[in-house]
Amino acid sequence: MNDSLSFGGASAPIFAAHPGYRRMFAPDALTLGIFLPLRFYQGDMQVLAGQSELVSAIDRYGFAAVWVRDVPLFDPSFGDAGQVFDPFTYLAFLAAKTKTIALATGSAIFSLRHPIELAKASATIDQLSGGRLVLGIASGDRPVEFPAYGLEHGKRGERFAQSAAYFRQLLQQGRPVIDSPLGRIDGADFLPKPANGAIPLIVTGSSGQSLPWIAEHADGWLTYPGPTHTRQGPQRLAEKIQAWRAMIPDGGFRPHMSNEWLDLVEDADYPRTPMHGGYVLRTGRKGLIDLLEQWQEAGVNHAALGVQFSQRPVAQVLQELAEEVLPHFPSHPGPAPAAVSW
Template sequence: METKSNNNEVLCEREQSISTFGRFTDHPGYRRMFAPNKLTIGIFLPIKFYTGHMEDLKDQADIVEMIDQRNFATVWVRDVPLFDPSFGDAGQVFDPFVYLAYLSARTKHVSLATGSSIFTLRHPLDLAKSASSIDVLSGGRLVLGIASGDRAIEFPAYGIDANQRDVRFRETVEFFRNLIRDQRPSIQSSLGQVKAGEMLPKPTIGDIPLIVTGSSRQSLDWIAEHSDGWLTYPEATADLSGPQRLSEKINAWREKIPGGIFKPHMTNEWIDLVEDADYPRTPLRGGYILRTGRKGLIQLLKEWQAIGVNHAALGIQFSSRPPAEVIQELAEEVLPFFPSHAGPNPLYTRW
């Protein structure tokens, strides 16, 4: 009788999980990051900015291993095909898919996310092949943040009309999903035609979460219907005014989600976490960076959680302290308030 009761409890939990998480119930990366009314923490790469020398990125993967071991939810990598010196930010330099493949071999549990893959600049077949490969190699840990791009020099380099990137973005999403979901896809698109053949490997659970970044030049209705989550900028973070505005944005989006199903919201902030735990939340560079002690950061994260943010991606590139020291403090003093979720373990990875 006890065994039957336990089995019934497992079945009930499974049914509740399916109703909440939909097609991503068994996706290890998605489930580690997201749950209703809860917030988890991830770390944005690079740990240090590229300043003209590859030595700037030395030992970054060792820090990523530390992030994994300390039980953070996610590491995020950026997608910057061409460095524009006038833009002033080269991202983490490495191709996001190549680098995530490398990091997947260096880690065991942490989710691997792009923030964000520029879907307008690459063919959906190449995107699907790379993303599915990483998802399988990592045991289902890939969460794909996607965007339409905002660096002007990249579009002519790819021979793409920047003014049409809203249309290309939508077409790429549709093409991508047909490739990874269907055994024998039949696709007619301005981006190409698929009449026979199958894209391999298929993702671990047959799908990959697509998280739309910003507006990506799409309507709120489109994002609510076609995304698997939404990543937006945080508004001001030094006081309650920003979280209040962010709350309005999140509520307006969630009201448009068909069927009222759960879809996660994410935001991010670049922080300079100082040693003084009581140091007040202080905006730097016009609010682009937040300098704070850990108590101020915890309060901000609690404010975000209260308004429906489900994941916070923190960048520490501007930190005045050594990266390992910041990660250690976050792990010991902040992460216990916002633990990563227990979910499916990464699937078979002994490739």
């Protein structure tokens, strides 16, 4: 496959004109995104009230992306219902509330949903947003969801790979001819096609695949960062990224992403301190900037930050991130989203 973003190359790469991808990713640089929800659901939907207005502010501040979760069923043992809303329906709503920010899933569960439904929702949002959709995809980590769909949890890796291949074939120009364990198509067309010819597929974790498979088939890789309060974590992350990039068949650029849940305190000098068993990082902005610089040096191209655990008001945290952290890691200029007249 020839999905690499190669600046100044002889041939136009597949994502060179993709507004969402280009806003988020460039070699040797890191941008910032915000993970939703901004506050966790804890039994009352009112906790999400006003979130879309804050997403509009995130867009105006100039962040590269806003991320939504895909959590079909709430498993109390996980303690996290995501943003509660269906991710595709919600992204369509947010597309109308924003202008330039990339709309990203982190991550759409490709092993649970049929690829036709995934492709239909994704291409629709891509068109409605003028080409801003970046699709993080995963095989699913909540065993309770699989029997509810009539699927085997143990076969999710195989189904994930089949679904990703089927999805890509659907979005190609011309009538697709598909013969897959997930279905057959011959003589029917798929509409709509993406606004810019393709939708980036960012694989999350291993998704039941080998590292060579991810290097060959993914348009990017999202992994958890490991420890974030010492330099050893970013160093190990760098080794992982280097091993993956060494396997990319054409040697072209593929972006790497990571994420962290923050409790950003007012004291700018507060040291990076792991909380909740290392799941959350409590820090001041100087510690956060230092971490992000280490990630950038390690080869990370985008950092998705979750502020759900921050004890301060969300609007205050977002403003500090925008004013004090974002200038160090600005979003990339690139093609403007297509004019939307639907």
